[in-house]
Amino acid sequence: MKKIIAPLLVGAALSSAFAADDSLKQEVEALKAQMAELKNAQSKINIDALKAQMNEIKAHDAGDNIKWTVDFRTAYDIVDYKVNSGMIPAGDTKNGIWSNKLILGMGSQPADNLVFKGSLAAYKMFGNNGATAYNPFQNMDWYSSETPDDGTIRLREAYFLYFGDIGDVHYSASFGRRPSVDGFMTNLRAGNDDPASPIGHNINMEFDGASFKFDLDKLTGVSGMYFKICLGRGNTNADSKYGAFDNYMGSITGTQLYTTALPYAKSSLNSPNMDLAGAIFQIYDNGQYKVMANYFKGWNMMGADVSWTGVGVDGNPGTMDDTYHIALTDVGDLTGGALSFQVNGIGDGISDFLDDSIFFFSYAFSKTDPKGTHGLMVPGVGIVPMTEMLGSADKETGTSIYTGVQVPGVMKGQRLGLEYNHGSKYWRSFTYGEDNLVGSKLATRGNAYEIYYILPVVGKNLTAQISYMYLDYKYSGSDMFFDGNTGTPMTAAEAAAAGMGFVESAQNVRLALRYRY
Amino acid sequence: MKKVFGLLVSAFLLVGMMSTSAFADAAKGQKYYLKYMKDGSGMNGAKFATQHTQAEWKALFDGKAEKFVAEYSKKYPGLEAFLKGDKFEKFMPDIRDFCVEFASDSGNVPSC
Numbered sequence: 001m002k003k004i005i006a007p008l009l010v011g012a013a014l015s016s017a018f019a020a021d022d023s024l025k026q027e028v029e030a031l032k033a034q035m036a037e038l039k040n041a042q043s044k045i046n047i048d049a050l051k052a053q054m055n056e057i058k059a060h061d062a063g064d065n066i067k068w069t070v071d072f073r074t075a076y077d078i079v080d081y082k083v084n085s086g087m088i089p090a091g092d093t094k095n096g097i098w099s100n101k102l103i104l105g106m107g108s109q110p111a112d113n114l115v116f117k118g119s120l121a122a123y124k125m126f127g128n129n130g131a132t133a134y135n136p137f138q139n140m141d142w143y144s145s146e147t148p149d150d151g152t153i154r155l156r157e158a159y160f161l162y163f164g165d166i167g168d169v170h171y172s173a174s175f176g177r178r179p180s181v182d183g184f185m186t187n188l189r190a191g192n193d194d195p196a197s198p199i200g201h202n203i204n205m206e207f208d209g210a211s212f213k214f215d216l217d218k219l220t221g222v223s224g225m226y227f228k229i230c231l232g233r234g235n236t237n238a239d240s241k242y243g244a245f246d247n248y249m250g251s252i253t254g255t256q257l258y259t260t261a262l263p264y265a266k267s268s269l270n271s272p273n274m275d276l277a278g279a280i281f282q283i284y285d286n287g288q289y290k291v292m293a294n295y296f297k298g299w300n301m302m303g304a305d306v307s308w309t310g311v312g313v314d315g316n317p318g319t320m321d322d323t324y325h326i327a328l329t330d331v332g333d334l335t336g337g338a339l340s341f342q343v344n345g346i347g348d349g350i351s352d353f354l355d356d357s358i359f360f361f362s363y364a365f366s367k368t369d370p371k372g373t374h375g376l377m378v379p380g381v382g383i384v385p386m387t388e389m390l391g392s393a394d395k396e397t398g399t400s401i402y403t404g405v406q407v408p409g410v411m412k413g414q415r416l417g418l419e420y421n422h423g424s425k426y427w428r429s430f431t432y433g434e435d436n437l438v439g440s441k442l443a444t445r446g447n448a449y450e451i452y453y454i455l456p457v458v459g460k461n462l463t464a465q466i467s468y469m470y471l472d473y474k475y476s477g478s479d480m481f482f483d484g485n486t487g488t489p490m491t492a493a494e495a496a497a498a499g500m501g502f503v504e505s506a507q508n509v510r511l512a513l514r515y516r517y
Numbered sequence: 518m519k520k521v522f523g524l525l526v527s528a529f530l531l532v533g534m535m536s537t538s539a540f541a542d543a544a545k546g547q548k549y550y551l552k553y554m555k556d557g558s559g560m561n562g563a564k565f566a567t568q569h570t571q572a573e574w575k576a577l578f579d580g581k582a583e584k585f586v587a588e589y590s591k592k593y594p595g596l597e598a599f600l601k602g603d604k605f606e607k608f609m610p611d612i613r614d615f616c617v618e619f620a621s622d623s624g625n626v627p628s629c
Contacts, residue, residue, distance in 0.1 A: 067624050107626030115626055193544035223555070287551030344548055349604075356545075413542075460542075 066116075069105035074098070075512035077437050082505045084492055097437065098126040099148040103156060117179065118158035121145035142205040142234065143433040146181065156181075156206065168218040175210045178232065181433045184292055185340060185360050186442070188406050189417055190435060191454050191465055191514065198230070198280065199294050199338045201402045201421075201442060202364040205433035207232040207276070224285025235274035235302055239267040271302040271328040276430075288345045295337040298430075303331035303483020305374035306383055316382075331483045332371045332389040334428065338364035340402075358406040366398045366428045368482070376484045379498030390426055390477065391488025398427030402442060404450075414455040421448045425475050425489045428482065436469060438506040439479040445489055446474035463514050471506040546615025549608045557595030566619035574620050578613040581606070 081093045106118040125148045131138075138149055145156040159176025179197050182190040186200025197211065198204070209232030216225040241263040278296025285291075305327050312321030340362035346354040368389035375383045376391075387393055404419035423429075423445045434440040441448035452467035471478075475489035495502035550562045558565055569577065577585040586605070590597040599605055605612070619625050 067626060109626045117626065224551070285551070287548045287553075287555075345552075 065108050065110070067107045069107075069517065071101075071103040071105065071514070071516045073101040073512050073514040075101070075510055078507075078509040079437050080507040081438070081503055084496070084502050084504050097148070100124055100126070101148070102153075103145070104153075106158075113163040115161040115163075116159075117161070118177075119156040120153050121156040122151050122153045123148045124151045125149060140432075142207065142430075145206060146433045146435055148437070170215040170218075172213045173210075174212075177206065177208045178211070178230075180205060180207055180232075182435070184290075185342060185362060185402065185404070186434070188358065188360075188404070189419060189450060189452055189467070191415075191463060197228075199292055199340050199362070199364075200431070201340060201362040201400070202294070202336050202338045202366070202429045202431065203278075203296070204429075204431040204440070204442065207234055209233060209276070222284060224282055224287075224290070226282045228280040228282075230276075230278045230280060230296070232276045233273060234276060234298070235271050235300075237266050237270045237272050238264040239270065240264070269327065272300045272330045274298065274300045274302055274330075288343065288348075290342045290344065291340070293337065293339045296335065298334045298336075300330040301332055301334050301389070301482035302328045303374065303389070303481045303487070304485040305329040305483075306377050306485055307375045308383055326485075328481075329374050329483075330372055331374060332387075333369040334366060334389075334482065335369070336364065336366040336429075338362055353408060356408045360402075360404055362402040364400045364402070364429070366426070368392070368396045368426070368428070370395070374483065379500060388484045389482055389487075390428065391484030391490075392426070396426040398445075399424045400427045400429065400442070409453060409455060411455070413459075414453070417450070417452045417454075419448075419450040422446070423448075423478070427478075428487070432479065436508050436510070438469070438471060438508040441469055441471055443479035444471050444473060445476075445478045447472045457513075461515065461517050463516075465510070465512045465514065467508075467510045467512075469508040471508075473503055473505060476500075476502055541610035541614040543611070543614040543618035546608070546611035546613070546618075549612055550615055553599045553604065553608075554596055554612075557599065558593050559595075562615065563619055566616045566623075567621040569616070569620060570622040571617050571620040574613065574616040578609070578616070582609050582613065 075098070077097045077099065079095050079097065083090050083093060101123045102121065104120045106116070106120070108116045123145055129149050138147055139152075139154070144154045155177055157177050157179050159174050159178060161172050161174045163170070163172050165171070181204060182192055182196050183198040183200040183204060184195040186204055187193075187195035209230065211228055211230045213226055213228040216227060217223055239262070276296055276298040278294055281293045283291040283293060307325050307327075308322040309325070310323050312323075314321055340360065342358065342360040344358050346357050346359060349355065370387045370389040370393060373385050373387050376386050376388055378384050390396060400421060400423040402419070402421040404417060406415055406417040408414065409416050421442055421444065423443065425445060427443070427445055429440065429443045431440040431442040434442060441450060448469065448471045450467060450469045452465060454463055454465045456463050475491060476495055477487040477489050480486035490498070490500070490502070492502045492504060547562050550565065554565070555561065566574075577588065582605075586600045590600050617623070
């Protein structure tokens with residue numbers, strides 16, 4: 001039996017071996033055919049065409065090369081005003097407001113010496129806000145991205161930078177809508193690592209203009225030293241196209257009606273061009289110690305010009321029962337300046353806590369220079385045509401101090417901040433764009449206190465912030481225009497004697513979640 | 518309103534407990550660069566960071582950044598004392614993050 005089985009097994013093994021050999025040959029042949037096809041196909045590829053295609057893609061991308069960033073915040077604000085008397089009901093007035101704030105950042109750099117930066121913003125309250133239509137100043141150009149209302153996307157920043165070198169001096173020239181919100185020091189409470197251009201103590205608002213910066217550190221050997229000239233226009237006196245229909249239902253004279261028939265011509269219905277020129281001088285910055293100063297002059301500051309028609313019930317013109325008209329007009333010029341100091345890391349290696357703590361102190365001033373004549377409402381007297389700013393015919397100086405610390409929180413990455421500022425009777429700042437709902441704390445004529453806590457949820461991409469702000473007003477007229485109708489500083493007693501309301505204090509609590517990438 | 522506020526504060530504290538812990542910070546790295554490295558390198562931070570791509574920086578800072586210390590101590594002798602000192606060891610993660618954040622291929626556009 002074994003003799004029979006053995007040859008059979010050998011035969012079976014040989015036949016399967018021959019079969020496997022055939023199969024292998026077939027596979028090799030198939031592979032050879034595929035290789036030939038591939039070689040054939042490869043030989044037909046037009047490298048030049050591919051190169052051309054790559055160039056087309058590159059050119060397309062180069063022309064569509066904005067790098068976008070997202071800064072989105074959902075917040076719940078509680079505002080609380082304490083009013084002592086007057087036309088607003090006395091007592092506490094509170095409200096709770098949900099809002100969404102979106103900032104889309106843009107950046108592109110087509111060449112080593114040319115950069116574009118910009119941002120678009122929408123800041124809205126939850127749901128509808130019907131009050132916006134009745135307030136012409138809700139979206140004023142100085143803070144149009146900082147006041148929540150509807151979902152309209154507005155231009156927050158848009159400017160280009162051109163770089164170059166003159167010997168040891170590196171310079172940049174820039175035109176456009178400026179990065180002028182949340183500047184030096186105020187970037188801390190905003191939770192931003194990098195400050196925008198100006199000193200936030202006295203300039204924190206949106207405006208259009210230009211800047212010319214000269215780095216002097218190599219020339220002087222002083223670390224971080226630079227000098228920057230800033231120019232801006234806060235109001236353009238130009239009527240709109242088909243302007244004759246502006247104020248169609250309002251009270252304008254025949255002469256005014258004719259002047260508005262010329263598109264973008266100057267209009268007597270508008271305040272004159274309002275311009276600002278200033279200088280920012282970074283005296284020193286070594287990463288730990290930073291000293292900055294600024295000085296500016298603003299021309300043709302706008303204020304309310306009040307006039308009346310009729311004589312009312314009492315038969316006397318210019319009294320409270322007449323019909324009033326309010327327009328914006330040039331009330332004078334304003335100069336100002338600040339000197340600010342920041343320590344980023346207290347001491348050197350004393351402790352991790354101090355190494356990671358930030359302290360700052362800043363002093364600022366403002367000085368009025370009244371000009372022109374406009375109608376001022378004088379309590380108990382009526383409307384008086386006069387030359388004045390902030391309710392005074394004299395040049396008045398206001399001063400302010402601003403100080404604060406930001407220290408590490410309980411867990412790593414968390415930050416606790418404490419801030420205080422004080423403004424004198426005639427203090428006036430350009431901080432209309434400050435990010436809170438009760439009005440600029442840095443404009444306060446009195447004392448303002450703030451505490452905030454920032455904690456990372458997903459690194460720096462998702463953060464939570466809680467803040468509390470208390471504004472204790474000693475004088476009225478903070479954060480208003482430059483005239484006496486809106487900006488006269490009065491104590492609570494003076495306001496009460498004149499039969500006017502006085503906001504003694506304002507509070508703003510904010511809870512926010514913020515996404516950035 | 519008090520109820521809403523109370524709920525939100527509770528949610529805030531909860532979020533705080535969920536938050537991630539330690540992470541390096543590019544902004545701090547920028548500060549340390551300015552304070553300890555700018556004079557030695559003779560250039561500003563933006564220019565320094567664009568010397569390498571993100572992948573190259575990560576490779577240089579791998580481990581205890583031995584490759585970075587060796588290359589940059591040789592390239593900029595003014596940096597040697599800092600790079601071989603205790604402070605660099607402490608601040609290295611922040612400086613690495615700063616270099617990666619503003620690397621030549623980061624897509625970051627420098628500001629004024």
